[in-house]
Amino acid sequence: MPPWKRYEELRPDELETLIAQSPVAHWPLGLLEHHGWHLPIGFDGLKADRTCQRLAQRTGGVLLPVMWWGGGGGHDIFKWTHYQNEAAITTMLAETSRQLLSYGFRVxxxxxxxxxxxxxxxxxxxxxxxxxxxxxxxxxxxATICGDAVDIQGDHAAREETSFGMALFPELVALDALTTGRDDSVWPGSQPPPADRRHPKVEFDPSAPLFAQMGEDARKASAEHGEKGIAQVVDHLSRTINDYLNNP
Ligand SMILES: [Zn+2]
Structure with a gap:
Protein backbone atom coordinates (compact mmCIF):
# COMPACT_ATOMS: atom_id res chain seq x y z
CA MET A 1 0.00 0.00 0.00
CA PRO A 2 1.36 3.46 -0.85
CA PRO A 3 1.97 5.57 2.24
CA TRP A 4 -0.19 8.54 3.22
CA LYS A 5 0.54 11.18 5.83
CA ARG A 6 -0.92 14.37 7.23
CA TYR A 7 0.62 17.30 5.40
CA GLU A 8 1.06 19.53 8.45
CA GLU A 9 2.97 16.85 10.35
CA LEU A 10 5.69 16.31 7.74
CA ARG A 11 9.18 17.80 7.58
CA PRO A 12 10.49 19.02 4.20
CA ASP A 13 12.71 15.95 3.64
CA GLU A 14 9.82 13.65 4.46
CA LEU A 15 7.64 15.53 1.97
CA GLU A 16 10.21 15.07 -0.78
CA THR A 17 10.33 11.33 -0.10
CA LEU A 18 6.57 10.96 0.06
CA ILE A 19 5.82 13.02 -3.05
CA ALA A 20 8.31 10.92 -5.04
CA GLN A 21 6.30 7.81 -4.11
CA SER A 22 2.76 9.21 -4.04
CA PRO A 23 2.30 12.66 -5.63
CA VAL A 24 -1.33 12.96 -4.50
CA ALA A 25 -2.74 15.80 -2.40
CA HIS A 26 -6.16 15.28 -0.80
CA TRP A 27 -7.83 18.45 0.43
CA PRO A 28 -11.13 18.19 2.31
CA LEU A 29 -13.26 21.33 1.94
CA GLY A 30 -15.84 21.99 4.61
CA LEU A 31 -17.17 24.71 6.85
CA LEU A 32 -18.80 25.18 10.24
CA GLU A 33 -22.58 25.17 9.96
CA HIS A 34 -25.64 24.12 11.97
CA HIS A 35 -26.46 20.56 10.89
CA GLY A 36 -29.52 19.75 12.95
CA TRP A 37 -29.64 18.66 16.58
CA HIS A 38 -27.94 15.33 15.96
CA LEU A 39 -24.82 16.22 13.94
CA PRO A 40 -21.67 18.23 14.77
CA ILE A 41 -21.33 21.72 13.28
CA GLY A 42 -18.20 20.59 11.43
CA PHE A 43 -20.20 17.87 9.71
CA ASP A 44 -19.34 18.76 6.11
CA GLY A 45 -15.61 19.05 6.75
CA LEU A 46 -15.57 15.85 8.82
CA LYS A 47 -17.43 14.01 6.05
CA ALA A 48 -14.91 15.20 3.44
CA ASP A 49 -11.95 14.49 5.76
CA ARG A 50 -12.99 10.91 6.52
CA THR A 51 -13.78 10.25 2.85
CA CYS A 52 -10.34 11.59 1.85
CA GLN A 53 -8.71 9.40 4.52
CA ARG A 54 -10.30 6.32 2.99
CA LEU A 55 -9.18 7.43 -0.44
CA ALA A 56 -5.64 8.16 0.76
CA GLN A 57 -5.42 4.62 2.14
CA ARG A 58 -5.83 3.38 -1.46
CA THR A 59 -3.74 5.98 -3.31
CA GLY A 60 -1.19 7.26 -0.81
CA GLY A 61 -0.20 10.92 -0.69
CA VAL A 62 -0.85 13.72 1.75
CA LEU A 63 -4.02 14.72 3.55
CA LEU A 64 -4.31 18.45 4.01
CA PRO A 65 -6.00 19.96 7.06
CA VAL A 66 -9.71 20.56 6.47
CA MET A 67 -10.53 23.92 4.91
CA TRP A 68 -12.97 25.00 7.60
CA TRP A 69 -13.74 28.41 6.11
CA GLY A 70 -16.44 28.15 3.45
CA GLY A 71 -19.89 29.47 2.80
CA GLY A 72 -22.92 29.56 0.57
CA GLY A 73 -26.27 27.92 1.06
CA GLY A 74 -28.32 30.23 3.25
CA HIS A 75 -27.75 28.56 6.63
CA ASP A 76 -25.92 31.58 7.99
CA ILE A 77 -29.13 32.58 9.76
CA PHE A 78 -28.64 29.57 12.04
CA LYS A 79 -26.48 29.92 15.13
CA TRP A 80 -23.00 28.32 15.20
CA THR A 81 -22.61 28.86 11.44
CA HIS A 82 -19.58 30.70 10.01
CA TYR A 83 -19.81 31.84 6.40
CA GLN A 84 -17.06 33.75 4.63
CA ASN A 85 -17.49 35.76 1.47
CA GLU A 86 -16.90 34.31 -1.99
CA ALA A 87 -13.74 36.32 -2.72
CA ALA A 88 -12.05 35.08 0.47
CA ILE A 89 -13.01 31.47 -0.22
CA THR A 90 -12.02 31.38 -3.89
CA THR A 91 -8.72 33.16 -3.21
CA MET A 92 -7.68 30.58 -0.60
CA LEU A 93 -8.87 27.73 -2.79
CA ALA A 94 -7.06 28.93 -5.92
CA GLU A 95 -3.81 30.02 -4.24
CA THR A 96 -3.37 26.90 -2.11
CA SER A 97 -4.18 24.62 -5.06
CA ARG A 98 -1.70 26.47 -7.28
CA GLN A 99 1.01 26.18 -4.62
CA LEU A 100 0.44 22.45 -4.16
CA LEU A 101 0.60 21.79 -7.90
CA SER A 102 3.71 23.91 -8.34
CA TYR A 103 5.43 21.97 -5.50
CA GLY A 104 5.07 18.81 -7.56
CA PHE A 105 1.80 17.12 -6.64
CA ARG A 106 0.46 15.53 -9.82
CA VAL A 107 -2.99 14.71 -8.48
CA ALA A 143 -22.44 13.71 -5.20
CA THR A 144 -20.58 15.24 -8.18
CA ILE A 145 -16.87 14.39 -7.98
CA CYS A 146 -17.33 11.13 -9.88
CA GLY A 147 -19.49 12.68 -12.61
CA ASP A 148 -22.09 10.23 -13.91
CA ALA A 149 -20.15 7.21 -12.68
CA VAL A 150 -21.69 7.36 -9.21
CA ASP A 151 -25.29 8.28 -8.46
CA ILE A 152 -25.71 9.43 -4.89
CA GLN A 153 -28.02 12.06 -3.48
CA GLY A 154 -27.22 14.92 -1.17
CA ASP A 155 -29.40 16.76 1.34
CA HIS A 156 -28.84 18.88 4.42
CA ALA A 157 -28.45 16.97 7.70
CA ALA A 158 -31.30 14.69 6.66
CA ARG A 159 -31.37 10.98 5.73
CA GLU A 160 -28.47 11.10 3.24
CA GLU A 161 -25.97 13.15 5.21
CA THR A 162 -26.90 11.45 8.47
CA SER A 163 -26.24 8.08 6.82
CA PHE A 164 -22.81 9.28 5.66
CA GLY A 165 -22.08 10.39 9.22
CA MET A 166 -23.18 7.04 10.67
CA ALA A 167 -20.84 5.29 8.22
CA LEU A 168 -17.83 7.60 8.65
CA PHE A 169 -17.93 8.84 12.27
CA PRO A 170 -20.76 7.19 14.21
CA GLU A 171 -19.23 8.40 17.48
CA LEU A 172 -20.22 11.99 16.57
CA VAL A 173 -23.82 11.28 15.50
CA ALA A 174 -26.55 11.39 18.16
CA LEU A 175 -29.94 10.38 16.77
CA ASP A 176 -31.33 10.53 20.29
CA ALA A 177 -30.80 14.32 20.21
CA LEU A 178 -33.62 14.58 17.63
CA THR A 179 -36.16 15.59 20.25
CA THR A 180 -38.83 18.27 20.61
CA GLY A 181 -38.82 21.12 23.07
CA ARG A 182 -36.43 23.88 21.96
CA ASP A 183 -37.73 27.42 21.56
CA ASP A 184 -36.65 30.67 19.88
CA SER A 185 -33.71 31.00 22.25
CA VAL A 186 -31.81 28.78 19.80
CA TRP A 187 -31.61 31.61 17.25
CA PRO A 188 -28.78 34.17 17.23
CA GLY A 189 -30.01 36.91 19.57
CA SER A 190 -33.11 34.73 20.18
CA GLN A 191 -34.58 36.28 17.02
CA PRO A 192 -36.08 33.93 14.41
CA PRO A 193 -35.34 34.96 10.80
CA PRO A 194 -37.88 36.92 8.75
CA ALA A 195 -40.17 34.97 6.43
CA ASP A 196 -38.29 36.02 3.30
CA ARG A 197 -35.12 34.34 4.57
CA ARG A 198 -36.75 30.97 5.13
CA HIS A 199 -35.99 28.36 2.50
CA PRO A 200 -39.31 26.60 1.82
CA LYS A 201 -37.79 23.13 2.17
CA VAL A 202 -35.92 23.73 5.45
CA GLU A 203 -37.56 23.12 8.86
CA PHE A 204 -37.57 26.45 10.73
CA ASP A 205 -39.53 25.43 13.84
CA PRO A 206 -36.98 24.98 16.64
CA SER A 207 -39.42 22.83 18.62
CA ALA A 208 -39.40 20.27 15.78
CA PRO A 209 -36.94 17.35 16.04
CA LEU A 210 -35.88 17.88 12.41
CA PHE A 211 -35.09 21.60 12.88
CA ALA A 212 -32.70 23.09 10.27
CA GLN A 213 -32.80 19.98 8.08
CA MET A 214 -33.69 19.69 4.42
CA GLY A 215 -34.51 16.31 2.92
CA GLU A 216 -35.93 12.97 3.94
CA ASP A 217 -36.38 12.21 7.66
CA ALA A 218 -32.95 11.77 9.31
CA ARG A 219 -34.45 9.11 11.58
CA LYS A 220 -34.54 6.81 8.52
CA ALA A 221 -30.75 7.03 8.14
CA SER A 222 -28.49 4.00 8.40
CA ALA A 223 -24.78 3.30 8.33
CA GLU A 224 -25.38 0.71 5.60
CA HIS A 225 -26.99 3.29 3.34
CA GLY A 226 -24.18 5.79 3.92
CA GLU A 227 -21.51 3.15 3.48
CA LYS A 228 -22.87 2.21 0.07
CA GLY A 229 -22.51 5.76 -1.25
CA ILE A 230 -19.09 6.46 0.24
CA ALA A 231 -17.68 3.12 -0.93
CA GLN A 232 -18.72 3.88 -4.52
CA VAL A 233 -17.02 7.28 -4.41
CA VAL A 234 -13.80 5.89 -2.92
CA ASP A 235 -13.73 2.97 -5.38
CA HIS A 236 -14.23 5.18 -8.40
CA LEU A 237 -11.75 7.88 -7.38
CA SER A 238 -9.03 5.46 -6.29
CA ARG A 239 -9.28 3.62 -9.61
CA THR A 240 -9.12 6.93 -11.52
CA ILE A 241 -6.09 8.15 -9.56
CA ASN A 242 -4.16 4.88 -9.66
CA ASP A 243 -4.81 4.51 -13.41
CA TYR A 244 -3.51 8.02 -13.95
CA LEU A 245 -0.37 7.45 -11.89
CA ASN A 246 0.35 4.13 -13.58
CA ASN A 247 -0.21 5.50 -17.11
CA PRO A 248 0.89 9.13 -17.09
ZN1 LIG B 1 -23.81 19.23 5.01
Missing amino acids: LVLMAGHYPWQGFLDAVVPTLRDEFPDALILAGTE
Missing part, protein backbone atom coordinates in the same frame (compact mmCIF):
# COMPACT_ATOMS: atom_id res chain seq x y z
CA LEU A 108 -5.13 17.14 -6.51
CA VAL A 109 -8.37 15.97 -4.94
CA LEU A 110 -10.66 18.84 -3.92
CA MET A 111 -13.30 16.99 -1.92
CA ALA A 112 -16.12 19.29 -0.84
CA GLY A 113 -18.47 18.19 1.92
CA HIS A 114 -20.72 21.24 1.61
CA TYR A 115 -22.76 21.30 -1.59
CA PRO A 116 -22.51 25.06 -2.32
CA TRP A 117 -18.74 24.59 -2.55
CA GLN A 118 -19.54 23.46 -6.10
CA GLY A 119 -19.93 27.08 -7.20
CA PHE A 120 -16.52 28.03 -5.78
CA LEU A 121 -14.91 25.01 -7.45
CA ASP A 122 -16.54 25.86 -10.78
CA ALA A 123 -15.09 29.38 -10.49
CA VAL A 124 -11.52 28.18 -9.81
CA VAL A 125 -10.87 24.70 -11.21
CA PRO A 126 -11.08 25.39 -14.98
CA THR A 127 -8.29 27.99 -14.68
CA LEU A 128 -6.17 25.60 -12.60
CA ARG A 129 -6.61 22.89 -15.23
CA ASP A 130 -5.45 25.34 -17.91
CA GLU A 131 -2.41 26.30 -15.83
CA PHE A 132 -1.47 22.71 -14.97
CA PRO A 133 -2.56 20.66 -18.00
CA ASP A 134 -0.52 17.60 -16.95
CA ALA A 135 -2.09 17.38 -13.48
CA LEU A 136 -5.20 15.40 -12.61
CA ILE A 137 -7.55 17.65 -10.65
CA LEU A 138 -10.61 15.90 -9.23
CA ALA A 139 -13.07 18.36 -7.76
CA GLY A 140 -16.63 18.27 -6.47
CA THR A 141 -18.87 17.12 -3.66
CA GLU A 142 -19.38 13.44 -2.94
